[in-house]
Amino acid sequence: MREQGRLCPDREGKRVEKTLRLDKLLADTGRWSRKEARTLIRQGRLTADGAVVRQPENRVDPETTALAVDGAPVRWSRYAYLLMNKPAGVLTATEDRHAPTVLALVPEELRRPGLAPVGRLDRDTTGLLLLTDDGALNHALLSPKRHVDKVYLARINGTVSRSDVDAFRAGLTLEDGTACLPAELESVEPGLCRVTLREGKFHQVKRMLACRGLPVLSLRRVSMGPLTLDGTLPEGAVRPLEQSEIDALLALMGR
8 A cells, every 4th residue: 555655747847746645635635634634544434445544654646546534535636726715914925024924824734835826915905815836727817818807896985987987998097007908897885896807917906996086995806717705704714625616717727
């Protein structure tokens, strides 16, 4: 059962380890902590290709080994895809000497080398943030050629008018000369609007609304491509994407 670690190229051409320890493999799914994984393995609840395994340190190739816990198949992905409900006051960065970053909110059992946020949310902006160690997907989602929809709810000082909607739809030019792609602006209720962008320039939502005399009081991202933030994930919490969400993201990228 025990295999020596082997290296193989991933789709980005990097050398990655082909086999993984069983306890790490289970923890990587996000369903168990490393400690919980070791306990259930020693209890004989894990099978590999139908055989009970009780040694957490055993290594297997997760792409060719059928694993099950209590008879239920274990889904594993070589890459991590995490959804965060980002709170205000946290930097969208991998590290910073002076302020907490979004990576500090990721539970230990979900952390992996290379994990990074896809794009940026301002320090005071809340809501949906995708994190992954799939560099190819990260790059593709941020590519200007992709025009992936990002939807925000903005609390504003003012009321959206028909002319504001038309100006967004035509494509705004900001005060510094920055040209923005056409975007959607919709009034939800007095003082609250929905903005849909297909690009991600610096402070773009705030700058676009300010350009129309509608200063932003608070901003929250509620969706990105096929991913939507519902009310089940508390602010500051993180969860692995469902397989259907991962499939939708990869399909969007043509993979």
